[in-house]
Amino acid sequence: MSSIGSPSGTVSTDAARKAADARAHLFHAGTLGAYRDALARGVDRVTRRVGETERPFTGVTPEALAPVVAGIDLDRPLGDTDAALDELHDVWLRDAVWFHHPRYLAHLNCPVVIPALLGEAVLSAVNASLDTWDQSAGATLVERRLIDWTAGRIGFGDTADGVFTSGGTQSNLQAMLLAREETYRRVVGGAATRPDRPQVVSRLRVVTSAAGHFSVQKAAKLLGLAADAVLTVPTDADRQMRTDELARVLDRCHRDGQVVMAVVATAGTTDFGSVDPLPEIADICAAAGIWMHVDAAYGCGLLVSPTRRHLLDGIARATSVTVDYHKSFFQPVSSSALLVRDGRVLRHATWHADYLNPARAVEQGIPNQVDKSIQTTRRFDACKLWLTLRIMGPDGIGALFDQVVDLAGEAWRRLDADSRFEVAAPPRLSTVVFRYRPPAARPDLVDEANLHAREALAASGAALVAGTKVDGAHWLKLTLLNPETTVDDVVAVLDLVAGHAAWYTAAADLSCPVG
């Protein structure tokens, strides 16, 4: 062995020993026993921890946990799997937030299905990368089949295509990138003299509803659009985009010399689950030649619902669609996709690199996904959905989603009949926005009482609910994505919320009586 760079033989021997030790941790045909053993220990820990979980959260604070994490010397390894798992328990697992728990009712995090967990374990060991065929082989074809399958569920035709992404935020970003490029070409193509690109881009506008997702604003910023590029259309009482207002906004843009590059309809708003009127929006976009993007990050579960697919009627007329399998398909993070009606628009994400995806390989018909993606190295997340569909089937996923939508309906009925609470709007999917507001409540304490109730509940760890603002006031939100949650769970959580809020109201009343 050459000792170039080693001042002495002892250093070289020491280095060789360290390298040999490290090699024992590499996953390969010679270490399969260690692989099985390590994974089994990890599965064992999770099994034990979940088995003893009585609350969705321990209520741990950042102040309590930060010193534990900061106190670990990352340059001094423990060298032992069990010791490292013990430590991981201390820094995270003991105090994790458990989405599988029936009283986790806060954000759009779903409990995950076991076939997808199996997929996760398999895909990370093989570590395929979906950019090119020579790093993925069949995985590329599997992803393509799932894109085609999803496009079919949407109702797109044979020209459709798409790509898996890291999440709805990335899917929306890519949709806006493609819309910007297509619109730019349309504007420039029709111009007598070639306009200056920054000048055209500064006139581009994106229109979405007031209940749309903030990732649309973020995408506009990342894409270099004007600071005021996103125009929001008011919603009606059901929190759906008002199409008369949409038409008015489009007229105004036209008058002002602005170019609307996309209308973003939301199919399942994050707070209310409301689905914008897709057929009417499609009519308006078709008449004006505007890109229609449907953000179905949340509502995509309806694509497999045995009873509620009609809520997405009109989605087939979209130009592009965002789906988050990690929200309503019960998949582990990350698992999302962007679908486009006409696959050719994906060329705006294409860049040929000599080392990776030369034009020659494309001409030879070798399939690659990097030409469609804004990522290069990319996880085989599709593996999880594949195993889920092959083991459970789409109807199984749809049945689970239907169950949580039914539960939200029942939760709303209970809340509506309960004089302690007020509800914002009937649920469309599986969220319910409500607040504690008994008839005798002092109006000046309502906001604070609800904020307190949410925080106190989280600190106890007994249950988690979300908060949001409606017309400037603080409300609470149940996001029901767990089919294991029962009506009794919901009722018990509402009693806890009311208890904390009533305690706060009484204490505030004592210390600061009105008048």
Ligand SMILES: *Cc1c(COP(=O)(O)O)cnc(C)c1O
């Ligand atoms: C969650 C959500 C997103 C963002 O998706 P991520 O996967 O969290 O990036 C976008 N749009 C809507 C409507 C959402 O609910």
